[in-house]
Amino acid sequence: MTQMRTDKLSFSYASRLVLDEVSVDLRSGEVLVLLGANGAGKTTLLHALSRQLFPTGGAVMVDNQDLANLSRRSIARLIALMPQHENRETPLRVIDVVRMGRTPHCGWWRPHSSEDASVVAESLDAAGMTRLSNRIVTQLSGGEWRRMILARALAQASPILLLDEPTAGLDLKFQFDVLDRVRRMAKQRDLIIVMTLHDLNLASIFGDRLALLSDHRIVAMGEPREVLTPSLIEQVFGVRSTVIDHPIHGTPLVVTLGASSTSKSLEEMNVRERPHE
Amino acid sequence: MNRSLVVIVISGLVLIALACVSLLVGPISISIIDWESGGIVRGITDTERAIVWDLRLPRIITAVLVGGSLGVSGVGFQSLFRNPLADPFVIGASSGAALGVTLAFVAGLEIALVGLGATALAAMLGAILSVFVVFVIGSCGRDSSVLSLLLAGVALSSMINALVSLLMYLNEEKVVVILAWLMGSLADNDWTVVRVTCCLSALGFAIIWSLSRGLDVYSLGDIASQSLGLDPVRFRVLIVLGSSIATAAAVAAAGIIGFVGLIAPHVSRALVGPRHVILIPMSGIVGSAILLVADGLARTLVAPAELPVGIITALLGGPFFLYLLKSRSSVQGMCV
Numbered sequence: 001m002t003q004m005r006t007d008k009l010s011f012s013y014a015s016r017l018v019l020d021e022v023s024v025d026l027r028s029g030e031v032l033v034l035l036g037a038n039g040a041g042k043t044t045l046l047h048a049l050s051r052q053l054f055p056t057g058g059a060v061m062v063d064n065q066d067l068a069n070l071s072r073r074s075i076a077r078l079i080a081l082m083p084q085h086e087n088r089e090t091p092l093r094v095i096d097v098v099r100m101g102r103t104p105h106c107g108w109w110r111p112h113s114s115e116d117a118s119v120v121a122e123s124l125d126a127a128g129m130t131r132l133s134n135r136i137v138t139q140l141s142g143g144e145w146r147r148m149i150l151a152r153a154l155a156q157a158s159p160i161l162l163l164d165e166p167t168a169g170l171d172l173k174f175q176f177d178v179l180d181r182v183r184r185m186a187k188q189r190d191l192i193i194v195m196t197l198h199d200l201n202l203a204s205i206f207g208d209r210l211a212l213l214s215d216h217r218i219v220a221m222g223e224p225r226e227v228l229t230p231s232l233i234e235q236v237f238g239v240r241s242t243v244i245d246h247p248i249h250g251t252p253l254v255v256t257l258g259a260s261s262t263s264k265s266l267e268e269m270n271v272r273e274r275p276h277e
Numbered sequence: 278m279n280r281s282l283v284v285i286v287i288s289g290l291v292l293i294a295l296a297c298v299s300l301l302v303g304p305i306s307i308s309i310i311d312w313e314s315g316g317i318v319r320g321i322t323d324t325e326r327a328i329v330w331d332l333r334l335p336r337i338i339t340a341v342l343v344g345g346s347l348g349v350s351g352v353g354f355q356s357l358f359r360n361p362l363a364d365p366f367v368i369g370a371s372s373g374a375a376l377g378v379t380l381a382f383v384a385g386l387e388i389a390l391v392g393l394g395a396t397a398l399a400a401m402l403g404a405i406l407s408v409f410v411v412f413v414i415g416s417c418g419r420d421s422s423v424l425s426l427l428l429a430g431v432a433l434s435s436m437i438n439a440l441v442s443l444l445m446y447l448n449e450e451k452v453v454v455i456l457a458w459l460m461g462s463l464a465d466n467d468w469t470v471v472r473v474t475c476c477l478s479a480l481g482f483a484i485i486w487s488l489s490r491g492l493d494v495y496s497l498g499d500i501a502s503q504s505l506g507l508d509p510v511r512f513r514v515l516i517v518l519g520s521s522i523a524t525a526a527a528v529a530a531a532g533i534i535g536f537v538g539l540i541a542p543h544v545s546r547a548l549v550g551p552r553h554v555i556l557i558p559m560s561g562i563v564g565s566a567i568l569l570v571a572d573g574l575a576r577t578l579v580a581p582a583e584l585p586v587g588i589i590t591a592l593l594g595g596p597f598f599l600y601l602l603k604s605r606s607s608v609q610g611m612c613v
Contacts, residue, residue, distance in 0.1 A: 052504065083500045087496060096493070
């Protein structure tokens, strides 16, 4: 059972504050989805959690070890990050990229063992990429590429998986496919999964807990029903909405009604028009 | 992998064949076959043995080592900058070497160390020092980026080139010898130079080749490589170290020879793909082959006189590189 928590984690780019004393507590087997408007600090929080960025305050603790005291390789054995972007130009084969997930375990010189090979094969299978393992990376579609990066992150065999917008640029089928695989893996392998999403309804279906980021802080965190309320959505996203029950999943389903500012101006227009009636 | 191994073995055999042909080619043509007596194999005379053993063999081995070093360090620098236009001289190695040699000529230095003369030592020292300065300036702060290294290299190179021009302007009588060195040459290399170049080349190659798996990971970008357990800032130090040693070996033995370090990695990538464990030795072989051919041409085109080999590599390399860019296939694998 792995535990991860942050203690008043802060981060600034030069003088611009991005995270202000963010504290989260994560449990094995759960999926936490980070939600927030553009620039709210979701990706920065993921990068601070994996020490891609060095926090300007606070600490990230995994099993009571401060990540600041661990080597880059030790961190990679604990935390796998699926980045939103990376160089996709190198014409390596899919299996070569997924094998890179074993680097934290093999180092630079040790040849891959049969155990490494079986972990790579399992990871390819879990991400549905076995059939494409000999395909050249530059020939993959956006969805296939994301599943390959997911397979590489799984090959790291780390207990914590951080996914930065895993569904960005994917069509509906692939969005459900990727998130369904991620959720099943969290349960089967007892992983801690933290991911950023923009779609509130996908977050509601696939997240065990949601965290809403606004003004550099987490303004609400809890089960989807506690977090996805019209007032919080309006506060964080500036959008009016109503929340109903999903007819199949029974999870909260957010129906947006329009941007708050637009709605207000319409009301104002009505008010102004009435005297002329 | 199997196909790549076959390609590398065939290329190795081609390189050996080229080296054998180079032994027999030059202002004095040597043939081991007596055509006048019906094509039988004959022995060689003592004079021919002296030409082959004392002049051509050290020169050819030096060409193989220098070309190989340039090819290997080319892969190193292109990987470091994740840019196909980088070459061994991009972060100031050539301008540093040029300044070192110019200073040595101007000061009339006549020292020798482990068999290397004053100019070779000055070139090596200049190349390593300038790369070191660029690296220190470009790596200031924890968040040092590849771009800041590149910019520091460009800035320092411009400054050093201006200094070299100033020194040449103030010492007109030395201009010819300095220019001759700057254009690169493999002439006058003896077995001592071969031994020193061999040690330095082997060290540079060993460092860069040992980083192969890390270089594959590093090619994905800083965020991906960090998440896979690689510290890109420290890793860059190792790439620069290995590549600079290989470059210094080449510069000390042959002066500044352009284009080999740029072209060899491109040709190799097209032949064996982007995985560094194969790409690095392949680039070494291709670099050696290019320089052997260029040196053969330099020795024979205007025989008994000789052209600077740097001119041949630039004349042949430029159009060939343009052809490669047009075909694009070799550029795959690097962000342009």
